[in-house]
Amino acid sequence: MRxxxxxxxxxxxxxxxxxxIYRTLGGRALTSTLVQAEVPATADPLxxxxxxxxxxxxxxxxxxxxxxxxxxxxxxxxxxxxKESNVGGTVxxxxxxxxxxxxxxxxxxxxxxxxxxxxxxxxxxxxxxAGHLRGMRTYAxxxxxxxxxxxxxxxxxxxxxxxxxLLAASVQxxxxxxxxxxxxxxGGLGAVMGSKGLKAMLVDMGGKTAAELxxxxxxxxxxxxxxxxxxxxxxSGQILPELGTAALVEPINAAGAFPTRNARVGQFExxxxxxxxxxxxxxxxxxxxxxxxxxxxxxxxxxxxFVDKKGEYVTSSLEYETIWSMGGMIxxxxxxxxxxxxxxxxxxxxxxxxxxxxxxxxxxxxxRQFGDGAAAIALVEEVISGSEIGRAIGNGPDAVGRHFNHDxxxxxxxxxxxxxxxxxxxxxxxxxATSPMGGDHTAGWVVAQNxxxxxxxxxxxxxxGQVELSRDAQIHMAAVDSVGICDFAQSGLATExxxxxxxxxxxxxxxxxxxxxxxxxxxxxVLKAERAFNRAAGFTAKDDHLPRMFYxxxxxPYNAVVKVTDEAMEATFGF
Amino acid sequence: xxxxxRLLGTLSACYRGQYPPAGIDIExxxxxxxxxxxxATGIRRERVAIVTVNGLLAKADDRVPEHAVVKFMxxxxxx
Numbered sequence: 001m002r003x004x005x006x007x008x009x010x011x012x013x014x015x016x017x018x019x020x021i022y023r024t025l026g027g028r029a030l031t032s033t034l035v036q037a038e039v040p041a042t043a044d045p046l047x048x049x050x051x052x053x054x055x056x057x058x059x060x061x062x063x064x065x066x067x068x069x070x071x072x073x074x075x076x077x078x079x080x081x082x083k084e085s086n087v088g089g090t091v092x093x094x095x096x097x098x099x100x101x102x103x104x105x106x107x108x109x110x111x112x113x114x115x116x117x118x119x120x121x122x123x124x125x126x127x128x129x130a131g132h133l134r135g136m137r138t139y140a141x142x143x144x145x146x147x148x149x150x151x152x153x154x155x156x157x158x159x160x161x162x163x164x165x166l167l168a169a170s171v172q173x174x175x176x177x178x179x180x181x182x183x184x185x186x187g188g189l190g191a192v193m194g195s196k197g198l199k200a201m202l203v204d205m206g207g208k209t210a211a212e213l214x215x216x217x218x219x220x221x222x223x224x225x226x227x228x229x230x231x232x233x234x235x236s237g238q239i240l241p242e243l244g245t246a247a248l249v250e251p252i253n254a255a256g257a258f259p260t261r262n263a264r265v266g267q268f269e270x271x272x273x274x275x276x277x278x279x280x281x282x283x284x285x286x287x288x289x290x291x292x293x294x295x296x297x298x299x300x301x302x303x304x305x306f307v308d309k310k311g312e313y314v315t316s317s318l319e320y321e322t323i324w325s326m327g328g329m330i331x332x333x334x335x336x337x338x339x340x341x342x343x344x345x346x347x348x349x350x351x352x353x354x355x356x357x358x359x360x361x362x363x364x365x366x367x368r369q370f371g372d373g374a375a376a377i378a379l380v381e382e383v384i385s386g387s388e389i390g391r392a393i394g395n396g397p398d399a400v401g402r403h404f405n406h407d408x409x410x411x412x413x414x415x416x417x418x419x420x421x422x423x424x425x426x427x428x429x430x431x432x433a434t435s436p437m438g439g440d441h442t443a444g445w446v447v448a449q450n451x452x453x454x455x456x457x458x459x460x461x462x463x464x465g466q467v468e469l470s471r472d473a474q475i476h477m478a479a480v481d482s483v484g485i486c487d488f489a490q491s492g493l494a495t496e497x498x499x500x501x502x503x504x505x506x507x508x509x510x511x512x513x514x515x516x517x518x519x520x521x522x523x524x525x526v527l528k529a530e531r532a533f534n535r536a537a538g539f540t541a542k543d544d545h546l547p548r549m550f551y552x553x554x555x556x557p558y559n560a561v562v563k564v565t566d567e568a569m570e571a572t573f574g575f
Numbered sequence: 576x577x578x579x580x581r582l583l584g585t586l587s588a589c590y591r592g593q594y595p596p597a598g599i600d601i602e603x604x605x606x607x608x609x610x611x612x613x614x615a616t617g618i619r620r621e622r623v624a625i626v627t628v629n630g631l632l633a634k635a636d637d638r639v640p641e642h643a644v645v646k647f648m649x650x651x652x653x654x
Contacts, residue, residue, distance in 0.1 A: 234622075235652045238585045250583050251648045254627040267630065277583060320653070445653050452624040452650055454609065454635040490652060557631065 009107030026058025029482035031073025041536035045077035048108035057484010061096025066489035083187035093296035097207030109197025157200035159349020162190030166394035185351035214511030233491030240302035245320035246276030257424035262364035270333025315343035324419035325356025337373025357416035365404035413438035430470035436530035444474035475523035
């Protein structure tokens with residue numbers, strides 16, 4: 001496997017064999033250790049000293065299903081710390097099949113230059129001047145690039161928000177239908193890509209490089225067992241194909257953990273109208289698709305295609321987190337406007353979560369009425385107008401809080417929380433507070449333990465056991481993000497037997513013994529690198545705290561506040 | 576007493592009869608618990624992970640009031 005280094009300052013490109021220290025790493029492990037090693041922690045995130053690293057997971061490109069995750073890493077302009085945000089679609093598999101373990105974008109193009117990076121079927125790469133594409137929306141961009149370079153190109157790009165270097169800008173990537181609707185949304189990495197002068201990376205989808213497997217037969221046998229477990233699991237085998245991630249709306253709302261109207265309450269009275277069940281019924285009645293394959297190597301098909309009343313495409317895929325951020329968080333119970341907002345964010349290149357929370361704060365400050373979907377659409381459109389409020393929305397929740405001098409801003413390290421209120425699921429309080437990523441749900445999702453078995457195997461609104469639960473989940477997820485297994489295919493590793501299968505695959509690929517201790521060590525290695533970077537960037541223990549609103553405002557209907565203390569948060573990691 | 580049970584996710588496929596989208600009205604003895612109600616639908620308890628009674632989370636041994644609206648939900652995975 002090889003690294004592709006692209007220097008935007010002088011437009012030079014170098015291909016090198018993966019150095020020994022990185023040979024058994026992929027995904028987040030690769031992006032975070034590379035960024036920690038090569039980016040000065042005090043570098044300007046939007047300057048030439050930052051790097052943008054694209055890395056498929058360690059298992060991506062192998063026969064294992066649901067491993068088409070691409071980690072995107074760098075120093076975040078939103079948080080000021082290290083960032084890994086991952087995305088599905090086709091790019092990770094395509095890069096792996098061309099034999100690339102990572103693409104490392106360095107330096108900065110002259111301010112008046114914009115480029116495309118084209119990685120061709122023979123593994124060669126080139127930078128192509130593309131000033132005329134700067135500012136173009138992603139759907140028009142993808143159509144233009146497919147027309148010019150052919151349909152068999154995976155496209156990973158910025159929208160106008162990234163070109164404007166706005167802090168909530170996403171990196172968008174194409175799905176199996178060629179639509180730029182998959183997002184590495186969090187942390188403003190689209191702004192980093194924009195700052196480099198890189199509009200898009202085109203990756204040929206015809207790569208034939210076989211994955212390097214030390215023991216191919218052992219890997220194949222283990223991967224078959226993994227796929228069987230994913231198919232047989234109720235959530236990944238039945239619920240996700242039927243309802244998608246929107247299946248979470250009802251249970252999370254029931255738990256009083258669905259942040260509503262800028263997290264003033266934990267249950268949304270309109271939840272039934274925007275639930276997975278309601279969405280599936282609406283999509284089916286209009287002739288859309290409730291079961292849709294969005295990513296290479298996927299056997300779950302949790303994606304959907306949302307269509308309007310005329311049956312015409314609106315967006316794909318409408319997911320739980322967006323239904324929350326553009327629904328409950330802004331008091332909006334209209335699926336059509338939520339779908340339109342999802343499309344607009346993909347098209348402009350914005351993180352739907354940061355953007356929805358930013359709008360929720362503006363509404364909380366009285367700028368617009370909660371529940372006004374049309375006003376939310378107008379606000380997202382305004383992002384690229386250059387107006388003061390538009391720029392504030394595009395720069396995310398903290399910027400909107402400053403704009404209105406409004407202190408109810410649910411962010412950690414500058415990044416918004418996700419669709420689980422930390423007061424009602426206290427393990428998520430720990431994850432949001434202590435993740436090196438800032439407010440991030442995927443970093444340590446401990447919701448099931450807090451709700452299942454008729455109300456949780458751990459008391460969701462109590463502090464006891466939550467720090468340990470979140471810490472273990474964060475270490476585990478850092479390893480999952482490194483191998484490139486999709487979150488929703490974790491059913492394959494949910495049991496001890498399933499984890500054993502993963503260990504066997506690691507050993508079969510690397511040619512080295514691999515145990516549960518090695519899995520934990522992998523996760524810890526990632527977190528240690530990330531925390532070390534953040535400390536060097538100036539973060540202290542105080543940055544592992546939640547906003548005061550979560551301690552002082554009881555959340556209806558259970559009237560819970562966060563009980564995990566600042567001291568307990570600070571002690572989550574011993575490194 | 577009568578309660579209204581709504582089956583979410585794909586649980587309706589587990590119901591022994593025809594499941595109407597608005598939910599099913601089920602007769603259970605006064606004082607019946609959430610677990611009793613799950614049994615009354617014929618759905619195996621391990622298929623049900625989360626239950627709400629009148630919109631609030633309920634434990635397996637919580638009593639169900641008359642005319643309550645009860646939602647059954649399945650296990651969840653996420654991130």
